[in-house]
Amino acid sequence: MNVLFGLSASGGIGIGRAFIIPEAEKRIISSKKIKNEEKPQQLVRFERSLSRIVAQISEQLEIVKNDKTQSEIFETYFLMLNDPEFLGDVRKTFEASNFSIEYVLNQKTEEYANKLRSSGNAYLAERAEDICDIFGRVLNDLLDFHPFNIENIPDDVVIIAKSMAPSDTVILSKRRIAGIALTDGGVSSHVGILARNYGIPAVFDIDNILDEISNDSLIIVDGDTGEVIDDPDELTLADYQKKIDIAKEHAERLKKFRDIPAKTKDGELFQLMANIGTVDEAKIAQKEGADGIGLFRTEFLFMSESNKNMGSAHSKIAAFSEENQFNAYKTVLETMKGKPVTIRTLDAGGDKIISALDISHSTSEEKNPLMGLRAIRLTLANPQLLRTQFRALYRASVYGNLKIMLPLITSVDQVEESLAIAAKVREELKSENIPFNPSVPIGVMVETAAAAMISDCLAKISDFFSIGTNDLTQYTLGVDRENSLVAPLYDEFHLAVLRLLDKTISAAHSAEIDVSVCGEMASRPESVMVLAGMGVRTLSMSPKLITKIKELLSKISMEELKAISSKRLNSL
Structure with a gap:
């Protein structure tokens, strides 16, 4: 039995098998310079990728249209993908440089995100990840890069990951998730807010969780204390199961009030x-x-x-x-x-x-x-x-x-x-x-x-x-x-x-x-x-x-x- 400690992001107790979301592979973006005659075609590729991601976001927005919190995430992404200031800056920088559109988009995304991260405010720092997430999807499309598909997550598991991108949180409304344990993430992040909305126990800010936990290991997430228990012994498991039963009974009793x-x-x-x-x-x-x-x-x-x-x-x-x-x-x-x-x-x-x-x-x-x-x-x-x-x-x-x-x-x-x-x-x-x-x-x-x-x-x-x-x-x-x-x-x-x-x-x-x-x-x-x-x-x-x-x-x-x-x- 191994007990890990983190920050309580959503209360409650969840028990399930670990499902590890692997860390994303690094995108390889060449800094090789291009010729002027290549620029028109590069811009065409950019517009096509942008359009494809806009279409994807529109589809996801339709899926979560009855969930106001989730809808707001994808509405925000939709606005970002159509933001004239950012897109204008990308196009202007691209036209003035000799770098590929992928290189310029990546540089501009990081530039805008870093300004949010350095604001000294936790809320804005977390919003930087929104920018990286949505324009990261555009980059993936440009590069024909295919990271882990969040749709592969099954029901009744504890999600173990370094972090979850805001666009990944749509899975929380489509699956029965027993719990979430992340290395990164803040209480005011999208995943934190949605975990609380859906009543999913969650613990964030856990050091080296991907090194400590194996896939399919039995996990207890205690969102009340900020503990994550890997491979609990029989006594601990029975104790937590009893706590879950008591919590359910108590919740039922409280309804009368x-x-x-x-x-x-x-x-x-x-x-x-x-x-x-x-x-x-x-x-x-x-x-x-x-x-x-x-x-x-x-x-x-x-x-x-x-x-x-x-x-x-x-x-x-x-x-x-x-x-x-x-x-x-x-x-x-x-x-x-x-x-x-x-x-x-x-x-x-x-x-x-x-x-x-x-x-x-x-x-x-x-x-x-x-x-x-x-x-x-x-x-x-x-x-x-x-x-x-x-x-x-x-x-x-x-x-x-x-x-x-x-x-x-x-x-x-x-x-x-x-x-x-x-x-x-x-x-x-x-x-x-x-x-x-x-x-x-x-x-x-x-x-x-x-x-x-x-x-x-x-x-x-x-x-x-x-x-x-x-x-x-x-x-x-x-x-x-x-x-x-x-x-x-x-x-x-x-x-x-x-x-x-x-x-x-x-x-x-x-x-x-x-x-x-x-x-x-x-x-x-x-x-x-x-x-x-x-x-x-x-x-x-x-x-x-x-x-x-x-x-x-x-x-x-x-x-x-x-x-x-x-x-x-x-x-x-």
Whole structure:
């Protein structure tokens, strides 16, 4: 038995035989120079290969048309294959050089991908692989090169590979996959997102997995702990099979909580909301019995739009349009059928770089972007972004129960400046005879010590608070939660964090405004009990965790919850 460790990308436990996807053979691309008279024929070959790959992508798009997430991948690829800037650059460079079209295409693909990789942002770095994947297919066609066919993967196996190209993920919807274990891959990669969507246990970032595991070996993938067990002994196998059976039974028991209110065993009611980042996730929230959307992260709409433009790594395009935003917000509001939907204004910058935004400052130039021009600071420095977003939000407000939230607030001035822009937008829409709800609540995200310390002042000019415990914890403790070297110091139960939470909750109650929590603390049983005891009655979390928290609350009384939080707050 051999136990390998990696990064948990999708929870759950999977057992199956290893199916190893071999590493792709290296393409051999000659740097030999060509004659000018060869160029016309080379361009003809390029256009034919491009057309063939466009046709292939169109076919794959048809296959996955009912899967929104998969469709978006192939729609993005389709746009890349028709991107005038990139293709124009390839043709122009080819005409000016004496190298083959294969050589130029390969060089340009790497050039664009490297700019994304060097952006300093994990999301954009993973998008570089999209470029390499799709134009790698064009190169393969030009070279008549035939790599491994992903369609050869059978059902009920654990996929073992160095990485999976985004276009390979179509197999996840066509086969029963027991698990995925990769050397590379990020939690926000396409394969990571789809693994979670399909409930496939997945572990990434495993060193030398292709050297450690043999084809057809029995494998256990523990997506909860990040372990991959090769050739388990009988005792371990039986233990994991029992865990799978228990998980299935528990999942079945949780179904009864979907359509009943969240309340303690002594009848105290709670609102359990969903955190979402895409329009489609609203459907999942509704299905899982969410009382509404507690946090819609709109930056992922902008990231998705940026990803569709090949020039986004080095050139600026117009921001995600008002019309596109309006349609996205309208769809989410309609999906939730009158339940409250809290939409956060753009939280770009920091670890969420959106290089395609047409803004006056590049956050990639900052030495410490998490402390720099991000979130509300970025949109107030570029008010056209906030104005456009407010217009789209107010226009969508007539289709549901909308609330607007401002991120990373650290001063009263920031709120007042944002409210002034919102007021001006309302005047514009009124003069244009565009229907909107003029009474949309506007609240703030409390995610810094500064906001918590002046929460009594902020409460006077805010309609509600939402506490973002992830940033509040890392900023208060000075700990990067993504840095494994200091990860043990990241402690949401640190007394400093708890006191800031308590102060913020008390300020909200004194001002008689709603207060919710939307960070990771809102979804962990031990922290939910502390927050509930401190007076929080609205929690926002991943949709899949809602029934689990409903079950937890149903087994405990308010007296017990208050005792738990009091013990934490009075600890030293």
